[in-house]
Amino acid sequence: MMSASAQKYIYTPLDQITEGVVVNLYGVVTFFKFPYRSKGTDYCSTVTIIDQSNAKLLCTFFSGNQDTLPKVCSVGDIVRFHRIKITQFNGEFRGISSNGFSALVFEGTAGAPILPRTSSKTYSFNEEDHKIVESLRVWQMGQAHFSKSRLKLSEIKPEQYFNLLCQLVGKAELDTASYLLKVWDGSKCPEPTWKVCVEEEALEGDSDFIGHHQHLTVDVLVYDNHVKSAKSLKVGSYIVIQNLHAKLHNTINENQARNCYLEFHLHGGTCYGRGINVPSENDIDVKELQKVLDAVIPNENPISSVDLTSDNELGQKSPPFNAIERCQQLSVTVHPTHQGWLTTPLCTVIKTKPPQKYRIRVRLKSFRPQHLYQSVKLHCSKCSSLQDIPDEEKLDKSFQVNSTSCPDSDSQNAYWYQSVMWKRHHEDRTVTIHFVKKYDILQNPEESLIMVEGGTFKEFCKLSREFNSIIPVKANQADLELDLSTPFLIQGNRWHYGCRKCSSLKSIEALSSLPSDGSWNATEIAKALGIEPLTYTFVMSLTLEDETGSLNAYLWRQAEQFFQISPSEIFMVNLLQEQLHDIMTTLCPPGKPVSEYPWMDCCIRSYNSCDGEEQNSFEIFDTLVTQRNSYPS
Template identity: 40%
Template sequence: MPVQLLKIIKGKSETSLPSHLQKEDLQHLQEGFDHTNKYFQGIVILSYPLTKLGDGTDFFKVVLQDLDNSFSRINSINILIYGKMAEDCAKVIRNGDTCLVSGFKLKKSPTAKEDGRHGCHLEVSEEAGSAIYIYTVPRTTAASETASLSVAPKYVYTPLNRLKDGTIVNLYGIVKFFKPPYVSKGTDYCSVVTLVDPSNVKLTCTLFNGNLDSLPKIYKVGDIVRFHRIKIREYNGQMQGITSAGFASLTFDGTVGAPVVPRTSSKVYTFMDEEQKTIKELRIWAASNLSISGPAAKLSDVQPMLFFDLTCQLIGKAKVDGSSFLLKVWDGTKCPYPTWKVPVEARDLEGEKVLLHQLRNLTVDILVYDNHVQLAKSLKIGSFLRIYSIHTKQASADNEDVSHLEFHLHGGTCYGRGIGVLPESNPDIKELKAFLESVDLADSQNMESMSSLELDGTFSSVADLESHLQRCQQLSVTVLTDHQYLSNTELKTILNSPAPQQYRIRAKLRTYEPQKLYQSIKLHCSKCNSLCKQCSTPKPIKSLSSIAAEQQPSWEPTEIAQALGVELLQYVFIMRFTLVDGTGALNAYLFDYEKFFQIPASEILTNNFLQQKMQMTMNALCPPGRKLDDLPWLECFIKSYNVRDEMKHQVYYQIFDTTVAEDVV
């Protein structure tokens, strides 16, 4: 049979391969060599949907990773499967399976530069006499019974001080800092985690996936993660990790003595007995070398002007406005201060009415803003949460003398702000559930009515509430780098004012051009302050003799260009932002070398990581698919200037002294 599905029983294949076949390593797969009696073996890290070619032939593509060379810069190869074999393989191949391919044709890959895989690909079909052996793992298999030809695949783990640019590696690390998953690229979720290990090197990883459950399940600083197939990139002298095809993770509690139980959404993974030793050693090292006590607190411990993490249960939720969302939570303890109750319509409040009434003196209202709203909407009533970096603020309503304590989860992800959902199996949740079940609700209902300040009716109008919320929000996704003395000006006023002038504005980015971001990179001439004009006056090559004749010649590009009469051009970002603030719409141009995006325009065209970062930044400034009310705020400086020619006079606007906030992506 061209496609054979085999099983691993107690670490061994139930069927032997034909004796004439010999294994070929990835590095030896080269054009011009005889591979007739060779086979290639690898782990399936990516598969594409079954499709049909123009002539109706079935086509199926998978990517195999060579585990023997997992530390190499290039360690995966494309497998192109045609005809009935493609249909058969599409039915049975799954990520994580081990595949052996024989009888293949080796051809140059036209996508090698784009996907970073082997320079050749393998083509297989039943007509060509090809064969594929698929070694699957029973989904209830023990850790030692894994997908391999004779023994379980042995993964190589790279210490953080030995990472190299451009490699795809496996690694272990201890979580020193993390940002819970948040929406970044439209529907994609992003999580940022900083790892350390006994080599005393730090690695920051940016991980994204359209499936929230596929991101690492990190609950607190000190957790231990195992990453398989993470791509390493060097940026500004620092190594960074990003997700690659086939990325997978396991997370473990970092507490010394805790059970070694991995957290993962994957039904199939390999975890060897010797890896338990690795987890225990990392726990001991972290306990002695890292300060991993977080700012967790009970509601009974909170004070004004505090940032803290709260483990709690969700009992109610409601939409407040386009940029904020209400979560009603409790942890069984009582806040020592009067707390505000956010006024919402009863029909908008989700939750069990009887329980909400019973717990009215023990719950607190937390307002979450901006990028946290979408996740907050998806939370299930009754779920257990850990909310990171809640801000307590003492304030009073506009027509009240009595102060109260407010709870806010501000926009952005700075300081790890975010919301995590914890399973009931989590040790902290088991403890919390036991405590909640012991709380005497009768006592809480007999408390004085002023123990929790009811704010319903304290705002004289909806406009007063919206004004109060706006003062609480920290939604700006940009930072002003100068001229903070300027006060905000409405766009309507700017449009009706003469130029030139400078303004500070607070607006939303409705749209931008170009949508294809690579088109925003232009070459600029500083001499004439224009784009692709010819300001150079080329001189013959012998003009360099003046430099060569110097006692200590300087071959700096600027001096060479000057000697040859060449005007050097610089890469710049040029974009048009359409900004709105409710009073008007204004087109402002961005003309920037590096400051706004904190990305050099001269490097982005050759750096995939920077291109991804720029796309994620623009998706944060102007999230696709969002309504205008749900867009984040931008604080910007803009200046107006006149442009005149023989026919007409126009006023243009340009953004300046503004940069994207560090925690936007």
């Protein structure tokens, strides 16, 4: 509701802002992130804006109520910020909310209704504001920042990231980390598209409608933090999927012919505005889409005239669904994205020249290493090295080397941290905790970053339950230093390590340059400190066999998907270790002949590896252990 306030507001061009002032601004969105929960209790939203002066401003807002954050939906939206405070970081201006902050957001399309998106019940908006919004709409039409980002399915090219305005016609839950959305916009994708095979009772939506229009619909797989919002969508609603990835996938059919098709993925995270948004019914593009879809429906041919199976588009004959279902009931693994592929015997896999991809049906004859904890490694993506994870005894020794009985008083306190010493009298040992400041103040423990000098393994475990982030350090005269024989960062059950070969360590003081308005992100901390982070991964060698032969295959890059267990937490969580043991006991039960082992339905790829001499190697991918088994939850 618009207020009748006669107050006149003055708006500052972005090239005239100065540090420390509170101003009113208009601008056009060039980048944004949908609101996400920060490490604390607040939600965070990031928006970058530009105006006719061509100056840019990055704005970051926090609020305990997500609805009070600016309701930005797309690059090109017009925003009006009242009472925004200007700060400075690394020589660049930043905008943050101050007391009384309010925001209006308008659609950026010229000619669209000027209807603000806001949580405010009252706001001022006069003829002068109307002119500013229209002038920004006209101005942005010729700017490179706002090149067309919303595309139709008929305009999609392989490996493209784009925004899609579409109607949701069906949805289904696949697992806890992925969700299926069936969508259409009335146009046909130029490439064959991948279809996810789901049981009919699991799919929400009009099955007759979906069947009749299957050649116009595409399947979108939504991952991780977007699953919750995907579940809340209503079938029939109009949605915008931001930063959708059209991924090209190659496959080989039974005649050894290569075929390509497009997969659509909404990856996890919030980069580049990635997410799902429900636009207003008054959105001019929504109204146009409604007209297009209304025109398409009456002209559709009956289902019998359309080839409905994505596998037929690939030149493959798809087995009846009930055959696939029976097959899965007898298997302890599934591959939800490639159920239309034909099963290939191992004798053919072994003889065919790589690289190829196959679906196989096998038993797990044996696996290595037998001690499952040894299967978790640290991997460096830069030098491709694999390293063992230090055990508790090694870590304790490294931590003790970094301890000191007489801490240097010069290393206590600095402009960017405050230190507290903890005397362990019975051990003649001192633990020093350095609390890193934000906005020159200390934070609550659950939001804090601390640096700890001289702690034991058990003390680090205890502190990690209280504090958000911990960096183990050692004192070198008056300075604090990192030791990459220990984790460079501890966050709960996640202990982050760095590669000693590829890292170029910087001064620990580089932490003071991290943005004060952000959360303690492991990637940003590693970058600031010059650390090449290592990733946790499972590395196992599996001996697989069927009636025609056997081969050794690696379970590596997609092992986390296979087990549905995080390798970064398994060392610290006993329940996950028990779960991994139960899975492998189910796949390869001790004391039974191989003929009684359960069947595994897997996807496997072949590739050339050079280890002294060129040889064929194999790796399992896009396969996961079915949840029908009774593993600990």
